[in-house]
Amino acid sequence: MQALPENLYTAAQVREMDRIAIEEKGIPGIGLMAKAAGAVFEQIRLRWPELNKLVVFCGGGNNGGDGYVLARLALAAGCQIELVSLTGIDKLRGDALTACRDYLQNGGPIDSLRAQTLAEPCVVVDALLGTGLDREVVGAFAEAIQAINACDWPVIAVDIPSGLNADSGQVMGCAVKADCTVSFIALKRGLFTGEANEYRGELVYSSLLVPADVAATQAHAAKLIRKPVLPRRNRCAHKGHYGHVLLVGGDCGYSGAIRMAAEAALRSGAGLVSVATRADHSHAINIGRPEIMSHAVETVEQLNALLDKANVVVIGPGLGQSSWAQALFSRAMAEDVLCVADADALNLLAKQPALKHNRVITPHPGEASRLLGCSSAEIAADRFAAVTELQRRYGGVALLKGAGTLVKDSQDIYLSTTGNPGMASGGMGDVLSGLIGGLLAQGMAMAMATRLAVHAHGQAADIAAANGGERGLLASDLLAHIRTVLN
Incomplete structure (x- = not known):
């Protein structure tokens, strides 16, 4: 090609x-x-x-x-x-x-x-x-x-x-x-x-x-995402060199979302990955993936101890909008730590808009319409204007999902060319948010981490689709390929 x-x-x-x-x-x-x-x-x-x-x-x-x-x-x-x-x-x-x-x-x-x-x-x-x-x-x-x-x-x-x-x-x-x-x-x-x-x-x-x-x-109006070559790891590296990601979410009935996001963070190369989730299923999160450190968190006080240890927070996968979700969301947003906001964290953010320069937001068009107070049709009519306004209004880096995902930082709009229609299934966004969080934890700049995550996420899906077809592609099918793509 x-x-x-x-x-x-x-x-x-x-x-x-x-x-x-x-x-x-x-x-x-x-x-x-x-x-x-x-x-x-x-x-x-x-x-x-x-x-x-x-x-x-x-x-x-x-x-x-x-x-x-x-x-x-x-x-x-x-x-x-x-x-x-x-x-x-x-x-x-x-x-x-x-x-x-x-x-x-x-x-x-x-x-x-x-x-x-x-x-x-x-x-x-x-x-x-x-x-x-x-x-x-x-x-x-x-x-x-x-x-x-x-x-x-x-x-x-x-x-x-x-x-x-x-x-x-x-x-x-x-x-x-x-x-x-x-x-x-x-x-x-x-x-x-x-x-x-x-x-x-x-x-x-x-x-x-x-x-x-x-x-x-x-002056260019946008750029295609180019996959960077990641540096060789130091032969004397240990887990402390590659960050600690805390993922917050997984209300009752939604444990799968936070589980997939956590494994994606691990597959990105993060040193440590913790999950703060409901007590009802915290014990089940790391079944089959014991590397995930899963914690039962029912109160803000229980979350505080985990926030102290993390250098990146991913919030939203399976979070819901209950009083539990709202309390954890408010606490995480108040913390001065690198953050990835996805899924219901975005719906809560739409109700409590705030500018934050050390945050990545990852809406699909429906979530973007709520964040901007407009219709999904208006988002579709000009995705470039929409992602630009998302970044201006909420700060940091804005990612607008869809065919031809857009990433907007303070300077440029970047456009992804990877991915396929098989990704139109539940859980894909959870994998992406975990992947971004894991790359951030390793010290990558927000804009670069987001672009690389989007590219690798789509490329992993392309590899998975090539091996079995687009129809029936699952979000968890990407996890095994993310490591290969990044390496």
Whole structure:
């Protein structure tokens, strides 16, 4: 798989790069179209060499212009071409018009969408709508997208699947489901989060040979998480060198959550792991994992002694919102210690908002909506704005879960590329919170520990899914792989 650039940008930033390349660097716009079309055609030949027919869907902007150039290249290579135009030639402008005229002069046909358009085996090329989309797709464009998605043939998207918002990753009414997307000049942040994973397919990047200093004119809008190489352990190390994590939670009926979080902390390499939980099941927490030190805690006074020994507190897995949970939550939040707040600790935090700079919060969209006092739909509409506001309002490091998990520290937004749909099952968040806590206990900075935990958590799930499939993947299946991933 291609190594992708680290920096991500908004659609407006990439359009500005395109302008600079043309107007200030003297690169002809039609030349950029030729390179873009060449990059897409190369992928078509590489992936589907047995299919000699292309059905190219073109819109009216530069994305459509790329489609016209691609169709001309394919004609010259001896391919059978059917080009469906949704914008009349009289409405084309600039380089898109030049590309269309060149295609026509080379004998290229232009058709309208018909019932038989996608009846025969072919490669479908989506060059309908580019990165400037800012409203829901309707009318003829929506009909074309629906026809593309209903066909049985491979689909390749030019720059971005039509209908997908390049900034948020949300579907604007409807969107093309591509098998592959070839993205140009710089990567758009919306290709990696929200609903993008369902629509993007495999992502291929091409700079179109635009000079690197063009991208340097724009401050990145986000970064992909890169897994750091952990340092070699000192040969004389002992458990005291790698911290003591205290996990607080596991109300009656929810002991499994705190148990999984505790084992994840151990698997991360933490020196010592303690659990503060209900007396009714404290004795059962370390059955099968005797390395966990489990304590019956019914009062704040009993918690105090454990807090004195810990250098990191993870609170929330299985915590609930009872009076017991509220008392332990309030006490833990008052302690000046590194903290990871997850699950019901976040719901309690939403009721008692407080800024804390030595804390990591780990909400899923529902919890984020309660923390910000808005709807889950508003969170989904702009995950980048949501994670930024979470960090501003609550301090420390904010993690917004979901496909394309986001991590926001005081400087940057980072985006995860690991993980799979098998993780849509209970307990995954508990494993993640324990993993973050364990890395923090070993002295890793909050932002780095959170990013590494998110990456390793998803990678462990990917390994587990590769061994048995996504359906039926359990949170506890990740635990055996976390150690391998981190090492």
